[in-house]
Amino acid sequence: MFKTLFENVQQQTPLVHCITNYVTVNDVANVLLAAGGSPIMADAPEEVADITSICTALNLNIGTLNSRAVESMLLAGRQANALSHPVVLDPVGAGASPFRTEATFRLLEEIAFTVIKGNISEMKTIHSGSGTTKGVDADISDAVTEETLEATVMFAKRLADRNDAVVAITGAIDIVADRDKAYIIRNGHPQMAKVSGTGCMLSAVIAAYCGANPEQLLDATAAAICLMGVSGELAYERMISNAAGTSSYRSYIIDEISKMSAETLEGGAKIESR
Ligand SMILES: Nc1ncnc2c1ncn2[C@@H]1O[C@H](COP(=O)(O)OP(=O)(O)O)[C@@H](O)[C@H]1O
Ligand SMILES: Cc1ncsc1CCOP(=O)(O)O
Numbered sequence: 001m002f003k004t005l006f007e008n009v010q011q012q013t014p015l016v017h018c019i020t021n022y023v024t025v026n027d028v029a030n031v032l033l034a035a036g037g038s039p040i041m042a043d044a045p046e047e048v049a050d051i052t053s054i055c056t057a058l059n060l061n062i063g064t065l066n067s068r069a070v071e072s073m074l075l076a077g078r079q080a081n082a083l084s085h086p087v088v089l090d091p092v093g094a095g096a097s098p099f100r101t102e103a104t105f106r107l108l109e110e111i112a113f114t115v116i117k118g119n120i121s122e123m124k125t126i127h128s129g130s131g132t133t134k135g136v137d138a139d140i141s142d143a144v145t146e147e148t149l150e151a152t153v154m155f156a157k158r159l160a161d162r163n164d165a166v167v168a169i170t171g172a173i174d175i176v177a178d179r180d181k182a183y184i185i186r187n188g189h190p191q192m193a194k195v196s197g198t199g200c201m202l203s204a205v206i207a208a209y210c211g212a213n214p215e216q217l218l219d220a221t222a223a224a225i226c227l228m229g230v231s232g233e234l235a236y237e238r239m240i241s242n243a244a245g246t247s248s249y250r251s252y253i254i255d256e257i258s259k260m261s262a263e264t265l266e267g268g269a270k271i272e273s274r
């Protein structure tokens with residue numbers, strides 16, 4: 001399922017324009033290189049439309065939002081839409097403050113997103129306009145369980161339909177959906193939540209996969225999620241065998257992404273469709 005999607009990224013080296021937060025920006029750049037893409041971070045309103053024009057995909061992440069960044073995101077998003085480039089939204093912390101929530105809705109109104117990717121609390125905020133979130137992390141009471149899984153799959157499909165986008169909800173169980181079809185992905189490791197930026201890294205990798213595979217946006221998004229999850233599992237094994245800690249784990253995740261083969265990805269993916 002993933003071989004061609006994976007190879008397209010390796011062969012095309014998609015250039016991804018990121019307007020992202022200053023917490024995880026370096027990891028986002030390195031994970032894009034590790035995955036076979038290429039990063040450029042640019043957030044000045046004076047240049048974002050030009051930068052987007054030379055890229056393959058755009059990744060908007062509201063993690064450390066300010067008014068100038070909102071302006072830049074709108075300019076870049078409009079240009080990416082005009083050029084039919086895929087655009088990913090990571091609504092980091094939507095629901096944590098009115099500013100974040102309102103900016104998220106303004107972006108959703110004015111830009112056609114290809115993929116909207118967040119944790120369950122952020123995605124519930126996008127659905128209802130308000131929500132509980134533990135800062136940038138999901139509220140534990142929102143967590144998707146086996147009991148709430150099918151309802152969350154329906155929720156993801158409805159949200160995808162309403163926004164005319166692929167919707168990806170991350171957590172212990174990841175769900176990715178368009179209006180008709182969903183995938184449930186059970187890769188990853190709880191340790192990934194102990195590293196700031198695994199969600200941001202994933203959004204950038206999704207942008208690279210969609211840029212290189214514009215005709216298969218749902219599958220490309222699923223491939224990126226499996227890539228992140230399988231790498232998180234392999235990195236955890238290495239962390240344990242080296243008696244290492246969370247800082248090394250962060251590097252090990254990027255290492256495993258850089259060493260990934262189509263065969264390991266395919267063999268390691270725990271994915272089912274609905
Ligand atoms: N408990 C978990 N078990 C397995 N994978 C996880 C777990 N928590 C997070 N992940 C993985 O970590 C990555 C980031 O997801 P998440 O923590 O939900 O995002 P964010 O950091 O934006 O809140 C995803 O690839 C997800 O699958
Ligand atoms: C801690 C923090 N604060 C603002 S952005 C950010 C990083 C969030 O990264 P992720 O969404 O990948 O956990």
Ligand SMILES: [Mg+2]
Nearest residue numbers: 092119199200
């Ligand atoms: Mg996040």
